[in-house]
Amino acid sequence: MKLIERPSILLLLGFLSVQSCMFRLAQSSTNFTDRSALIAFNSKITSDPNTTHVLAGNWSTATNFCDWIGVSCSRRRQRVTALNFSYMGLQGTISPHIGNLSFLLSLDLSNNSFFGSLPHEISRLHRLRILQLSSNLLEGTIPPSLQNCQNLRKILLESNHFTGAIPSSLSNLPSLEYLSLIYNSLTGPFPIVILNISSLTMIALTENHISGTLPMDLCSHCPNLRGLYLSDNQFNGRLPSQMSHCREVVHLALSSNEFYGSIPQGFGSLEKLKVLVLGVNKLTGNIPPTISNLSRLLVFEIAFNSITGSIPKDIWRLPNVKFLNFQVNYLTGTIPQDLFNISSLQAISLANNSLFGNLPSDSEFSCPNLKSLYFAGNQFSGLIPSYISNCSKLVLLEFAANTLSGAIPTSLGQLKYLKELYLGDNLLSGEPNQNQELNFFSSLINCRFLELVYLSNNPLDITLPDSIGNFSVSLRTIVSSQTQIRGHIPISIGSLKNLAWLDLGKNNLTGNIPYTIKRLEGLQRLSLGGNKIEGFIPEDIY
Numbered sequence: 001m002k003l004i005e006r007p008s009i010l011l012l013l014g015f016l017s018v019q020s021c022m023f024r025l026a027q028s029s030t031n032f033t034d035r036s037a038l039i040a041f042n043s044k045i046t047s048d049p050n051t052t053h054v055l056a057g058n059w060s061t062a063t064n065f066c067d068w069i070g071v072s073c074s075r076r077r078q079r080v081t082a083l084n085f086s087y088m089g090l091q092g093t094i095s096p097h098i099g100n101l102s103f104l105l106s107l108d109l110s111n112n113s114f115f116g117s118l119p120h121e122i123s124r125l126h127r128l129r130i131l132q133l134s135s136n137l138l139e140g141t142i143p144p145s146l147q148n149c150q151n152l153r154k155i156l157l158e159s160n161h162f163t164g165a166i167p168s169s170l171s172n173l174p175s176l177e178y179l180s181l182i183y184n185s186l187t188g189p190f191p192i193v194i195l196n197i198s199s200l201t202m203i204a205l206t207e208n209h210i211s212g213t214l215p216m217d218l219c220s221h222c223p224n225l226r227g228l229y230l231s232d233n234q235f236n237g238r239l240p241s242q243m244s245h246c247r248e249v250v251h252l253a254l255s256s257n258e259f260y261g262s263i264p265q266g267f268g269s270l271e272k273l274k275v276l277v278l279g280v281n282k283l284t285g286n287i288p289p290t291i292s293n294l295s296r297l298l299v300f301e302i303a304f305n306s307i308t309g310s311i312p313k314d315i316w317r318l319p320n321v322k323f324l325n326f327q328v329n330y331l332t333g334t335i336p337q338d339l340f341n342i343s344s345l346q347a348i349s350l351a352n353n354s355l356f357g358n359l360p361s362d363s364e365f366s367c368p369n370l371k372s373l374y375f376a377g378n379q380f381s382g383l384i385p386s387y388i389s390n391c392s393k394l395v396l397l398e399f400a401a402n403t404l405s406g407a408i409p410t411s412l413g414q415l416k417y418l419k420e421l422y423l424g425d426n427l428l429s430g431e432p433n434q435n436q437e438l439n440f441f442s443s444l445i446n447c448r449f450l451e452l453v454y455l456s457n458n459p460l461d462i463t464l465p466d467s468i469g470n471f472s473v474s475l476r477t478i479v480s481s482q483t484q485i486r487g488h489i490p491i492s493i494g495s496l497k498n499l500a501w502l503d504l505g506k507n508n509l510t511g512n513i514p515y516t517i518k519r520l521e522g523l524q525r526l527s528l529g530g531n532k533i534e535g536f537i538p539e540d541i542y
Helices: 002-043 054-058 096-100 120-124 144-148 168-172 192-196 265-269 289-293 386-390 410-414 440-446 466-470 491-495 515-519
Strands: 045-047 071-073 080-084 106-108 113-117 130-132 137-140 154-156 178-180 187-189 202-204 209-212 227-229 234-238 251-253 258-261 275-277 299-301 323-325 347-349 354-358 372-374 379-382 396-398 403-407 420-422 427-429 452-454 477-479 501-503 508-512 525-527 532-534
Touching (some): 466 491
Parallel strands (some): 080 106, 106 130, 113 137, 202 227, 209 234, 379 403, 396 420, 508 532
């Protein structure tokens, strides 16, 4: 029996040896294919400006290509599975031989200077999951044959020069989760069939020329959608009204299109929504009160539309909102009293509406995180509220073009981070019978980052304090024409080394132009007309 088994074992061992040899030959052949494809890819790179010349210095035929920079291989078969050359500053075209890397799962050439068209041979990469070619100079159309890459999950072709329409064949990618084609020159209607991909979590088409309408039942077939970025395109029609299926949506950015009609009430049911950007469209109607239900909302922007009605009184119930932008609409009514109770607020703009009445006056308001406040171009009246000085992080304060009256509070000097102050075109005045050296102008000396002060067209009736020379060295602009300023221009004004624009025209100034004004080496605009100034113009200022 043993005499029979021994030859059988030898025969079996011989067979396995042959099989192993054949496997190594096959592996060697396939590895040769990958190696050749990489060499062909490298041959199309015309510039490798990195200080170490990454590819030229590392891609040596004397070493295993799996050890080359930017190349990742599978352990067992030693096949190329990923190429990552992001941020290497490479220039050149993409070799069509890249389609021979049949085991490639991820291709990342982002943030280089590849140019030319996207080779259709990429469609042969059936295992490809991630295609990232952002921030290059690629042009041409997007190959419809990408539909052959059935495993594609992420397509990022951002910041290129692709033209033509988005291929509707992309709807045949059953695993697609992430589609980003932002900052291209794509045209034509958006293929609605793409919304049939149930795995989609993000669609980003910002800054193209894509047109079309959105289906009313936007998320019926892609219930996992978390982000929709369509800003700066040519979409039109009404906003989707049936949003109940969009339960996962976190970001909706639809600004700078041609959407019309009202903001649907259903937007208020998107419990996970954090960003709602609808500005620069043709929207009408009111702000839905249901918006106040969005407890996770961080950004709400509807600027440059034709929205009417009042600001919802319960808007203060947005506990996490950081940015509210309602500027350039037709909003009316008063500001909700509790608006300044939103402690998370960082910026709010109500500029250029038809809002009226006094600003909320509760001295307990603080808005500890508020940095920008734009209320210009309305019909607000009454005093500048004292609690403004409690907003200790304010960088920009704009109350221009209203009918605010009373004294400008000296407490504004407590805003130590203030950079820009716009109070012009109101009915503001100086403190009656105050020590002119202690007016609000003097208080602004404490604002060490101050760059701009705009006070024109107010009946201030004050003098400029000698301490004006102690203003922040960063001060570049003082515009205070038609403010009934009287007295002399202080000699200390020559200390404002970085001043570029000084407008004190049409006031009641007297005396001479101080000789120190010639020290303002950065001065580009000077207006002193319409005063009672006399004497000579100092030398070297013209």
